Amino acid sequence: MARWEGGAAERLQLAALRLFGERGFDGVTVAEIAAEAGLTERTFFRHFGDKREVLFRGQEAFERAFLEPLETAEGDAMTAVARAIDVAAAYFTDDRRPWSRGRQAVIDAEPRLQERELLKLSLLAEAMAATLRDRGVDPAEALLAAENGVTVFRLAFARWIEEGETRSLADLQQEAFGRLHAMLRS
Amino acid sequence: MARWEGGAAERLQLAALRLFGERGFDGVTVAEIAAEAGLTERTFFRHFGDKREVLFRGQEAFERAFLEPLETAEGDAMTAVARAIDVAAAYFTDDRRPWSRGRQAVIDAEPRLQERELLKLSLLAEAMAATLRDRGVDPAEALLAAENGVTVFRLAFARWIEEGETRSLADLQQEAFGRLHAMLRS
Structure with a gap:
């Protein structure tokens, strides 16, 4: 349904990994992950239930x-x-x-x-x-x-x-x- | 400190097991466990952090x-x-x-x-x-x-x-x- 978001999940995962690596899992918010990926928080929650799911999807x-x-x-x-x-x-x-x-x-x-x-x-x-x-x-x-x-x-x-x-x-x-x-x- | 409560933890555990066996883990409240053991909820929480701990202590x-x-x-x-x-x-x-x-x-x-x-x-x-x-x-x-x-x-x-x-x-x-x-x- 969201063709223009192709690869959004992967972009969010890579952005999250980059930030987690720098500041630790607890030092990063969903908003920051979304911003790092150039996407919105809403898009994040369309793909992942929470921050942990980025790693366990x-x-x-x-x-x-x-x-x-x-x-x-x-x-x-x-x-x-x-x-x-x-x-x-x-x-x-x-x-x-x-x-x-x-x-x-x-x-x-x-x-x-x-x-x-x-x-x-x-x-x-x-x-x-x-x-x-x-x-x-x-x-x-x-x-x-x-x-x-x-x-x-x-x-x-x-x-x-x-x-x-x-x-x-x-x-x-x-x-x-x-x-x-x-x-x-x- | 609570000498008169001797065996309270064990009594609570046995009472809980009895009730879980009858009504399932989710069908039983802490208040019911305490009552079944003839103790108060306060006593329960002196021994266990939550209901699950009764089984994993x-x-x-x-x-x-x-x-x-x-x-x-x-x-x-x-x-x-x-x-x-x-x-x-x-x-x-x-x-x-x-x-x-x-x-x-x-x-x-x-x-x-x-x-x-x-x-x-x-x-x-x-x-x-x-x-x-x-x-x-x-x-x-x-x-x-x-x-x-x-x-x-x-x-x-x-x-x-x-x-x-x-x-x-x-x-x-x-x-x-x-x-x-x-x-x-x-």
């Missing part, structure tokens, strides 16, 4: 990136999860890396945002476990596999956004999986 | 039960975590089982409470990973071990509070660990 797309491949991945629970997060890694393209890096820096500086991020990942693990159970996987095995998949993703993601890191998220996840197997084999 | 003691043994447990990261959660299981004595069972039923019925519970467990895993890092464990290994320890605890705890279950939490955790090892060995 797209939860559904994020979850779908993991759940859709999990629905059809073959093999036992752990193998299916490994395959699903390998497919999901494609969601994190190289051109997203700077955004992800800046976003994480803002989150790491603020305990309330860290909690929200932890919860997001916990909910992803729950949803992955439910997907596996729907496929007939034993509930205990489903939870163990899903939690490990999310932990491997977290570890690899943390490395992926390190300064100077150039490997793909998929490669880093495979490395983390190798580590997990080695730890539990010993 | 004691987070520090809960975390300490896992973190203290982890500080001194010997062996590699995974072994140390297994030992720590084995010691922590003693925190969940048999006489706590009915409370834990009733509390979980209330939480399972309300998504907001489920989120809070997930967050509590995520924060425990973070704290366990930090404890391992302080001991010089590599950060990736610390996170993998801590997350797996908490997942094993969750699985075993869910079974521990099932109707008719009589095995100890420690035994159930050992069973869940065995399963995890088998899954990742294959």
Whole structure:
């Protein structure tokens, strides 16, 4: 409906990240974010419910990136999860890396945002476990596999956004999986 | 200071659980909980910040039960975590089982409470990973071990509070660990 606002959400997100990086999450108002993006507060609230949503928008797309491949991945629970997060890694393209890096820096500086991020990942693990159970996987095995998949993703993601890191998220996840197997084999 | 209020917190918790079980978490007010316990609202707020805290009080003691043994447990990261959660299981004595069972039923019925519970467990895993890092464990290994320890605890705890279950939490955790090892060995 608002064709002339094309890309407004992205402009607001980038403006917010710039300001959060300078003054911290609490040091920035919605009005300032809108002004920085050259837009109005009204436009801001057409796209985001509140300031925090600027950082947490797209939860559904994020979850779908993991759940859709999990629905059809073959093999036992752990193998299916490994395959699903390998497919999901494609969601994190190289051109997203700077955004992800800046976003994480803002989150790491603020305990309330860290909690929200932890919860997001916990909910992803729950949803992955439910997907596996729907496929007939034993509930205990489903939870163990899903939690490990999310932990491997977290570890690899943390490395992926390190300064100077150039490997793909998929490669880093495979490395983390190798580590997990080695730890539990010993 | 309030000697005549001895056990007030516990009375309020049991009264709350009774009422939540009958009418759901949202169907009960603080005033009703206090009345059910034969106490005043003022007394309630001397013990709990809000209604939700009735279910989530004691987070520090809960975390300490896992973190203290982890500080001194010997062996590699995974072994140390297994030992720590084995010691922590003693925190969940048999006489706590009915409370834990009733509390979980209330939480399972309300998504907001489920989120809070997930967050509590995520924060425990973070704290366990930090404890391992302080001991010089590599950060990736610390996170993998801590997350797996908490997942094993969750699985075993869910079974521990099932109707008719009589095995100890420690035994159930050992069973869940065995399963995890088998899954990742294959």
